[in-house]
Amino acid sequence: MKDYRLVARISEAEIAEQVDRLAQEINRDHGGEPLLVIGILKGAWMFLADLTRRLAMPVEVDFVRLASYGLGSETSGEVRITKDLELPVRGRHVLVVEDIVDTGLTLEWYLRHLKHLDAASVKLCAFIDKYERREAEVPLDYVGIRVPEGFLVGYGLDFAEKHRNLGAIYEVEFLG
DSSP: OOOEEEEEEEOHHHHHHHHHHHHHHHHHHHTTOOEEEEEEETTTHHHHHHHHTTOOSOEEEEEEEEEOOTTSSSOOSOOEEEEOOOSOOTTOEEEEEEEEESSOHHHHHHHHHHHTTTOSEEEEEEEEEOGGGOOSOOOOSEEEEEOOSOOEEBTTBOBTTBSTTOSSEEEEEEOO
16 A cells, blocks of 8 residues: 555534534424434444434434445446345435535435435435536535545545544545
């Protein structure tokens, strides 16, 4: 593995501010309606935990794990569910929570999959929108921060399963 360093990009205070703003928007839009929050594993768990603690309506949480990258760093284009939902979706208001939306291909596939489960409504919330890499249009209803480029870690985001536990977000800079 190449040597690298981490450069601070988004502070813990900035993260908290954005999570507060997103929760206010979701609370405003959903009123007191119960909400099923679906986190995309592994990256969304930290953001989802912070966000759901700030939601005012009754919330149930479930997780799904999607695989599209295999062992590489680029998506294969083929998506599969490696951990499926345990709670029913039919007739419920659903909020899908993602850590980062990059190409959008995996999320586009998952939205098509969710349509077959007959949710009352589906909205998407992403903490980071990496819009410059978008290959598929996905309707992001709630976005924390838009970042044009850079390989990011921390706050649930990883590099080879490392750095998810960092409270702030850093950019990986490869040396040499």
